[in-house]
Amino acid sequence: xxxxxxxxxxxxxxxxxxxxxxxxxxxxxxxxxxxxxxxxxxxxxxxxxxxxxxxxxxxxxxxxxxxxxxxxxxxxxxxxxxxxxxxxxxxxxxxxxxxxxxxxxxxxxxxxxxxxxxxxxxxxxxxxxxxxxxxxxxxxxxxxxxxxxxxxxxxxxxxxxxx
Numbered sequence: 001x002x003x004x005x006x007x008x009x010x011x012x013x014x015x016x017x018x019x020x021x022x023x024x025x026x027x028x029x030x031x032x033x034x035x036x037x038x039x040x041x042x043x044x045x046x047x048x049x050x051x052x053x054x055x056x057x058x059x060x061x062x063x064x065x066x067x068x069x070x071x072x073x074x075x076x077x078x079x080x081x082x083x084x085x086x087x088x089x090x091x092x093x094x095x096x097x098x099x100x101x102x103x104x105x106x107x108x109x110x111x112x113x114x115x116x117x118x119x120x121x122x123x124x125x126x127x128x129x130x131x132x133x134x135x136x137x138x139x140x141x142x143x144x145x146x147x148x149x150x151x152x153x154x155x156x157x158x159x160x161x162x163x
């Protein structure tokens with residue numbers, strides 16, 4: 001019964017939280033309306049999610065988010081240093097192919113988005129079979145280290161979350 005009423009319980013909680021942030025005011029009325037939205041939207045969209053991803057380790061999401069937020073702050077400082085102090089001829093922009101162990105399309109999408117959100121790197125393409133990801137780096141003196149860092153910091157955690 002509960003599974004039919006809440007086909008996507010995490011989405012329901014997320015929608016309630018987002019609604020509260022949008023109205024910027026917590027009251028019983030806004031909470032109830034957020035809950036109504038949080039129940040109706042997943043119910044109405046459930047038929048369009050026949051193969052929704054299953055999270056194997058939802059607790060790892062918190063660790064993943066903290067690592068990504070930290071890396072975004074560090075990358076902002078690094079990119080600022082590159083822009084302000086590094087001469088163009090000393091920069092080493094490069095393309096890196098990252099072989100993927102991930103097989104879940106959702107996990108690959110999160111990885112590509114995470115790489116793009118981190119300043120200095122952009123996900124440019126995914127192989128048709130999902131076996132690799134093409135990433136452009138603003139300045140990579142050691143492309144192998146960048147590849148290994150992405151696999152260790154992001155892909156490993158995403159495998160624990162999704163697979």
